[in-house]
Amino acid sequence: MIDFSMYDVKAPKISGFRCEKCGSEYYPAPMICGKCNSRRDPVTGKGWVKFDLEGPCTLLTWTRVWNLPEGYTKKFLLFGIVQFENGLRASGRIELDEPKTGMKLTASVEESNERPGKPVKIFVFS
Ligand SMILES: [Zn+2]
Structure with missing residues (x-):
């Protein structure tokens, strides 16, 4: 293929x-x-x-996940829930060193192939 x-x-x-x-x-x-x-x-x-669904958003809450499944090369990943300007909420990965609740972020979409199987579309907040 x-x-x-x-x-x-x-x-x-x-x-x-x-x-x-x-x-x-x-x-x-x-x-x-x-x-x-x-x-x-x-x-x-x-x-x-x-x-x-993308663009400016506000970080509502976030967490750091340490025990990643086998195959990840990173030590941890950051996940968060944001609220867009239209009020909709979504979860995704955070690409920041020091996230803070309430901070303004920008949402974009990536194809993630970090896990086995078909790539999936995920939100990335930075
Ligand atoms: Zn309606």
Whole structure:
């Protein structure tokens, strides 16, 4: 199999979801809008607008994980939960030496192949 990943110039994205009926935003996507009870079609996603979730955010809480699974070359990883400007919250990896609760960060998305299996899209806060 040929690996095309090095030719992929499109940055990976993680989507938030906006209810078309009332404008409420969610991440991850719910089956039913908590505000107006609109139902999302699980196959077509009809009734919901996808948008890129990234950019400025505030660190709500974080932790340092020491006992990493076998295969990691790092001593520890930092994980945090952030809140975006639209109020949505997401968890991801922090790439900072000294994170502080309440600090302003920028969220981006990376393809992580640190664990076995298919690469997964993750949030990285820096
Ligand atoms: Zn709604």
